[in-house]
Amino acid sequence: MATLKIKGLTKTYGQLKALDDVDLTIEEGSLAAVLGPSGSGKSTLVRAIAGFVVPDCGEIYLGDRNITHERPERRNTAMVFQSYALWPHMTVEQNIAFGLRLKKKSPEEIEEKIKWALELVDLPGLEKRLPTQLSGGQQQRVALARALVVDPEILLLDEPLSNLDAKIRYRLRFEIKKLQKLLNITTIYITHDQEEALSIADSVVLLKDGRVMQAGSPQDIYSRPRNSFVAEFLGASNVITAKTLEDESGLYTLLGGTRLPVPDDKKEGDAVSVIFRADEVELSTEIPAGTEDRYVLRGTLHDQMYLGSRWRYEVLTPEGYSLLVDYDKSIPTHSEICLCISRERLYIY
Amino acid sequence: MQDVTQSNWLKRTILRTIAITLIGLAIVGPLAGTLLWSFAEKWYWPSVLPQEIGLKYWRTSLSGRSQVMDSLWISLVIAVIVVVIVTLVSVPAGYALARYNIPWKRILLVIFLMPQAFPQLPVFINMASIFYRYNLVGTIPGVVAVHVVISLVYSIWITTAAFKSIPAVLEEAAINLGASRLRVFFRITLPLAMPGLIASSIFVFITSLDEFTGTFFVGAPFIQTLPILMYTASMGYNMQYASVIAILLTIPALLFMVLLERFLKAEYISGLGV
Amino acid sequence: MRPASSEQTPSVLRSLETQHSRGRASQSYLNGILLVLPALIVLCVLYIYPLVSSIIMSFVSDQGVGLHNYRKAIDLYWVDILYTVGITLISLAIVFVISVAIAGYLRFNRWPLLNFLYRLPLFIPFLIAGHSMRVFLAPHGILNILLTRITGIPELPGLAFNWVGLVVSFVWKQFPLATLLILGAFQSVHDSYIEAALNLGCSKFRAIWQIVLPIARPTVLVAMVLTFVSTIGCLTIPLLIGPSKPVMLPVDMSFRVTYFGDWGVANALGVISYLLVIVLSFYYLRYMVKKEET
Numbered sequence: 001m002a003t004l005k006i007k008g009l010t011k012t013y014g015q016l017k018a019l020d021d022v023d024l025t026i027e028e029g030s031l032a033a034v035l036g037p038s039g040s041g042k043s044t045l046v047r048a049i050a051g052f053v054v055p056d057c058g059e060i061y062l063g064d065r066n067i068t069h070e071r072p073e074r075r076n077t078a079m080v081f082q083s084y085a086l087w088p089h090m091t092v093e094q095n096i097a098f099g100l101r102l103k104k105k106s107p108e109e110i111e112e113k114i115k116w117a118l119e120l121v122d123l124p125g126l127e128k129r130l131p132t133q134l135s136g137g138q139q140q141r142v143a144l145a146r147a148l149v150v151d152p153e154i155l156l157l158d159e160p161l162s163n164l165d166a167k168i169r170y171r172l173r174f175e176i177k178k179l180q181k182l183l184n185i186t187t188i189y190i191t192h193d194q195e196e197a198l199s200i201a202d203s204v205v206l207l208k209d210g211r212v213m214q215a216g217s218p219q220d221i222y223s224r225p226r227n228s229f230v231a232e233f234l235g236a237s238n239v240i241t242a243k244t245l246e247d248e249s250g251l252y253t254l255l256g257g258t259r260l261p262v263p264d265d266k267k268e269g270d271a272v273s274v275i276f277r278a279d280e281v282e283l284s285t286e287i288p289a290g291t292e293d294r295y296v297l298r299g300t301l302h303d304q305m306y307l308g309s310r311w312r313y314e315v316l317t318p319e320g321y322s323l324l325v326d327y328d329k330s331i332p333t334h335s336e337i338c339l340c341i342s343r344e345r346l347y348i349y
Numbered sequence: 350m351q352d353v354t355q356s357n358w359l360k361r362t363i364l365r366t367i368a369i370t371l372i373g374l375a376i377v378g379p380l381a382g383t384l385l386w387s388f389a390e391k392w393y394w395p396s397v398l399p400q401e402i403g404l405k406y407w408r409t410s411l412s413g414r415s416q417v418m419d420s421l422w423i424s425l426v427i428a429v430i431v432v433v434i435v436t437l438v439s440v441p442a443g444y445a446l447a448r449y450n451i452p453w454k455r456i457l458l459v460i461f462l463m464p465q466a467f468p469q470l471p472v473f474i475n476m477a478s479i480f481y482r483y484n485l486v487g488t489i490p491g492v493v494a495v496h497v498v499i500s501l502v503y504s505i506w507i508t509t510a511a512f513k514s515i516p517a518v519l520e521e522a523a524i525n526l527g528a529s530r531l532r533v534f535f536r537i538t539l540p541l542a543m544p545g546l547i548a549s550s551i552f553v554f555i556t557s558l559d560e561f562t563g564t565f566f567v568g569a570p571f572i573q574t575l576p577i578l579m580y581t582a583s584m585g586y587n588m589q590y591a592s593v594i595a596i597l598l599t600i601p602a603l604l605f606m607v608l609l610e611r612f613l614k615a616e617y618i619s620g621l622g623v
Numbered sequence: 624m625r626p627a628s629s630e631q632t633p634s635v636l637r638s639l640e641t642q643h644s645r646g647r648a649s650q651s652y653l654n655g656i657l658l659v660l661p662a663l664i665v666l667c668v669l670y671i672y673p674l675v676s677s678i679i680m681s682f683v684s685d686q687g688v689g690l691h692n693y694r695k696a697i698d699l700y701w702v703d704i705l706y707t708v709g710i711t712l713i714s715l716a717i718v719f720v721i722s723v724a725i726a727g728y729l730r731f732n733r734w735p736l737l738n739f740l741y742r743l744p745l746f747i748p749f750l751i752a753g754h755s756m757r758v759f760l761a762p763h764g765i766l767n768i769l770l771t772r773i774t775g776i777p778e779l780p781g782l783a784f785n786w787v788g789l790v791v792s793f794v795w796k797q798f799p800l801a802t803l804l805i806l807g808a809f810q811s812v813h814d815s816y817i818e819a820a821l822n823l824g825c826s827k828f829r830a831i832w833q834i835v836l837p838i839a840r841p842t843v844l845v846a847m848v849l850t851f852v853s854t855i856g857c858l859t860i861p862l863l864i865g866p867s868k869p870v871m872l873p874v875d876m877s878f879r880v881t882y883f884g885d886w887g888v889a890n891a892l893g894v895i896s897y898l899l900v901i902v903l904s905f906y907y908l909r910y911m912v913k914k915e916e917t
Contacts, residue, residue: 052818072821079822085815089837098833099823150823369736376743379755379795382765386758394763395771442662446915449655457659458912460666465849466904467674468856470873471893474880475673475680498669505662559748562858566880576750583754583863592758595751602746 002063002153003028004049004186009058011044011210018044019055020210026203029184031177033201035191037233041210042190046156049188050079062153078152082159084143086131092118092142093127099150117145120179137168144176148183155180155187161196173200194234198222206230228349231275236347238281238323240274253348256297256317262348275347278312278324282340285331293343299323301335315339380599387592406589410597416578417594424575427489428557431496435504435553438497440546443508444538448517464502470562477566487571495563500553507552511545512538548609555602678897681890692891699888704895706869710786711855714793718850721798723843726806727831745799753863756792757783760864789865793854801846808842809835841910848907852900872896 006024010017018041026032034042047053049060051072060068067075078099086095096117100110118124121141131139140160147155160176161169177200180187191197197204198218206213206221206229213233214226225231232239242253246268252259253272262272282288288296299315302322310328315337317323325339386392387406389399410417445451446458464472476495477486485491515538523533539546561576569577575594582591684691697704725741728734744752759765762781770779782788812835820830836843861871872892879889897904 050818050822052821072818073824073826075822076824077822079819081815081819083813083815085813085819087816087819087834087838089840098820098825102824102829146819146823365734369740372737373740375795376740378765379752379759380743380747382758383751383755385765395768395777397768397772438661438665441658445655445658449651449658451655451659452652455912455916457663458915459908460663460671462908462911463674464666464670466852466907467900468852468873468893468896470856470858470876471677471890471896472670472673474876474886474889474893475677476669477880478680478886479673479676494669497665501662501665559750561748561750565858566877576748579754580750580859580863583757588758591754595754599747599751602748606742606746 002065002186003061004154004188005061006045006049007059007061009045009048009055009060011041011048011053011055017041017210018053019048019058022058022207022210022212024205024212024215026186026188028186030202031180031187031189031200032203032205033189033191033197034205034207035194035197035233036207037192039209040207042192042207043158044210045207046079046158046188046190049154050077050156051075076150076153077156078147078150078154079156079158080140080143080147080160082162084131084139084163086139086142086146088131090130091127092123092129092131092134095131095142096146096149099146103150113149117149120148121145122175136164137172140164140172144179148179148185153186155185157187157189159190159192162192169196176200198234206233208233223344225347228273228275228347231347231349236275236277238276238278240321240323242272242274244268244270244272255295256319258295260295260346260348273347273349275349276341276345279310279326280341280345281323281325283313283325283327283331284338284340285335287338288340295341295343295346297321297323297339297341299337299339301331301333301337304330304333383592383595386588387596389589406593410590410593416573417575417590417597420573420575420578420594421597423489423572424558427492427496427574428554430489430493431500431557432550432553434493434497435501436546436550439501439504439508439549442505444512444534446505446509447512461502461505464499469499473563473566476563480567486567488568489572492564492568492572492574495567496557496560499560499563500556503556504549504553507545507549508542511542511549514545515541551605551608555605558601559598677890677893680886681894684887692887693895696888696891696895700872700875700892703869703872703875706786707855707872707896708899710789710793710871711851714790714797714854715847715851717790717794718798718801719847721794722802722805722846723831723836725798725802726809727828727835729806730809730812730831730835731827741802742799744796745803747796749796749857749859750863752796753792753860756788756795756860756864760788760791783864785866789861789871792860792864793857796860797850797854801850804846804849805839805843808839812838845907845910848903851903852907855896855899 004024004026006022009019009022009024011019020041022041022045024032034045036042044053048055051067051070055068058068059066062075062077087098090098093114096114097110100113105113114127115124118127121144123138123141123145126134126138126142131142134142144160157176161172164172173196176189189197189200198221201218203216204218204221205215208229214221214230216224221230222234225234225236228239240255242255244262244266245252245254251262251264251266251268253262253274254260255274260274266272287298288294297317299317299321301313302316303314305312305314307326310326311330313325313327313331315323315325323339331337385399388402388404390403390405391401392399409415412418446454446461451457473495476498480486480491480494485494519541520533520537523537524530528536559576560574561580564572564574564577565580568574573581575598579591579594579598582594681692682688682690684695725737729738747755757764760782761767762779762783764781764783767779767781771777782791809831816834816838817830820834821827825833855871856873857871858873858877861874862877865871865874872895876889876892876896879885879892
């Protein structure tokens with residue numbers, strides 16, 4: 001187990017910056033989710049840590065060890081691949097034993113470790129199967145066992161669940177979390193699924209175009225997104241673009257006739273984005289009282305979608321915005337309604 | 350997956366230079382020797398290079414009345430006839446194997462693969478004895494027949510691969526618009542398969558040009574193709590003539606290699622080189 | 624004739640329909656057969672017929688039908704049979720090592736020069752390979768000219784006309800095809816399999832041996848079969864560069880026919896050479912047919 005420190009890591013492919021001056025610290029024994037859309041550089045990051053990508057500059061420390069130019073086979077990282085990469089010519093047992101054989105463990109110890117690992121991932125009795133005889137979820141568990149059995153200093157999970165059905169994905173997500181805490185192993189978990197990242201991680205790192213957009217605890221990153229990309233990527237689907245205005249009391253913008261503060265770095269006339277989530281809006285059929293920390297918008301229900309536990313409505317406002325709002329009751333289309341958003345749920349950039 | 354760091358770049362370059370020199374010597378050495386011999390007018394042991402270098406043997410070989418030119422003509426005529434026959438036979442077969450559901454396909458495939466899977470020499474010997482009965486030994490048709498059977502197998506596999514690489518939907522789209530089967534074949538399929546078919550023809554041409562063993566039993570000594578002449582020269586220690594012919598025979602194959610590298614797909618290669 | 628009831632019409636229509644589609648299917652069967660037929664006839668007349676004839680005639684001698692030819696062939700040539708198998712196996716082993724080494728190196732490293740160079744002998748016909756090796760490996764050949772200069776020893780034995788020269792020539796001609804096929808198979812082994820091994824602390828050398836090679840095994844075997852069959856059946860290289868005794872089986876067959884007119888023993892040797900490759904050939908045929916059918 002060790003702390004992972006990354007300093008100024010940069011990797012370019014021709015014109016494309018896959019990693020752009022990435023700084024990152026992952027505490028010993030914690031699980032960090034690296035989140036980002038495809039092409040954001042998250043795979044490059046984890047492959048650089050494993051040693052399959054040679055960075056242009058920057059450094060990677062595992063504990064006190066500078067592993068930036070270490071060969072992949074000497075790094076003592078363990079990676080679980082998106083495709084699992086279980087060797088098709090070896091049985092489950094042989095797959096798991098491979099890393100142990102390389103470490104020249106005794107046959108008794110290898111046998112014991114295999115047993116331990118298979119129990120850990122809840123797959124006892126499948127030792128003699130070939131990977132092709134296993135379900136996707138089982139293959140995933142074997143891949144995990146193969147990685148964990150060598151006592152790596154850091155566990156790297158590259159989109160480990162993206163090839164699985166939603167149902168198995170949910171279950172395995174929590175099992176991985178449990179294992180990680182049980183073994184207290186420093187872990188990097190790559191995913192493009194924000195929900196997965198938030199539910200599993202001790203800390204979340206959000207990447208875009210090879211740059212760290214924001215890093216912090218899941219709660220922090222969800223409730224205090226640092227910029228509009230983070231807010232939108234974490235599910236804030238309503239984006240209103242407005243203009244910065246100025247009067248004697250300072251800079252502001254208008255939303256539904258209500259005055260909103262804008263960030264200090266804006267100038268008069270600059271575009272400003274007002275962002276909020278569909279499920280963080282209160283919808284009511286009566287006009288509520290507007291207060292200092294609540295903002296009210298009027299609108300008409302235009303369309304609706306049934307989500308199971310609630311309804312999602314498309315609301316058109318007189319200003320011409322089209323907004324998505326969740327509500328747990330069915331309301332007829334074309335109803336006039338009011339939207340009420342509290343100040344801290346409104347992200348303004 | 351390259352892990353070149355500054356420090357071991359130099360080491361790697363040195364190792365690679367040594368390796369490529371040795372590999373190069375091993376691969377190119379024998380060919381270079383043949384090339385040198387073709388220009389050697391005098392070359393006595395133990396000189397590294399021939400004492401006298403000149404075009405004498407090239408000139409006598411390529412002059413109009415020489416035995417080499419006679420053999421070259423015979424070889425070319427045979428190769429052209431073989432290409433025509435093989436193409437006419439293998440294009441329909443390749444198309445059918447790629448597109449049609451043929452009964453007993455497995456047996457067909459085995460028959461088409463067998464010449465590659467077993468030694469061919471006993472077949473040539475028996476072909477010679479069968480041809481003897483029909484007075485085909487020592488005739489051009491006899492030699493053509495041997496070359497056809499040797500190259501047909503490669504040609505069928507290359508053309509099948511060529512037709513298979515064309516998505517059937519392209520044909521279906523044309524049929525859907527009302528084109529007849531024949532029209533679709535000549536307007537859609539054939540033009541798309543052309544690179545593969547040309548590769549196949551060139552390959553057949555070269556196979557025929559370079560063929561020795563079958564010709565040796567069925568054609569020699571009456572049909573002196575270029576390889577037969579070369580063998581006679583080499584066995585008689587006429588190193589210069591043998592080397593000149595060897596180079597004449599190698600050039601088309603090497604040109605084909607470059608062509609293959611540049612224009613043709615890797616899947617055609619797997620049928621080659623046996 | 625029964626009167627057609629209203630109920631019967633649909634079933635009549637249905638049977639007409641199936642007849643029609645069956646007609647179309649058999650039409651396409653027929654077309655397929657017609658297109659393949661010329662190639663099939665050529666191969667049957669010019670390949671299968673002599674092949675079958677070689678097997679039948681191996682049992683016929685001036686003493687009647689029986690195993691006389693085989694008895695004579697084994698009496699006269701048992702040393703050559705062993706020699707042929709030995710030379711072929713040694714060549715095969717060396718070809719295997721060289722082609723796996725080159726393919727393994729090129730799997731991890733881009734090296735266009737090597738990639739070009741190794742293919743060169745692939746396009747050199749056997750006959751010319753044999754002749755070139757004769758020039759290169761002869762006692763006063765080019766290799767010895769260079770070696771005597773470098774080592775300072777005035778006379779060195781030539782490698783031509785003995786078993787070493789034979790093996791060298793076979794390897795030189797045969798390794799490119801094996802390398803080409805094996806490299807193709809190595810490249811189709813997905814990166815993640817190799818990375819997973821390196822990640823667990825495996826060296827590249829070991830990853831080739833324990834991961835890539837086993838996954839690519841079917842193609843590697845095909846490459847080895849093709850090498851084995853074409854080595855054991857090659858006439859030109861042993862003729863041009865082999866020793867005069869013992870010789871490879873194809874040379875025996877050729878001499879039996881050209882000097883003695885003895886087709887019976889030649890055919891017996893031919894059948895023996897079929898038997899030497901038969902297991903490998905069946906593997907090859909099964910693999911290729913399966914590949915072609917999927």
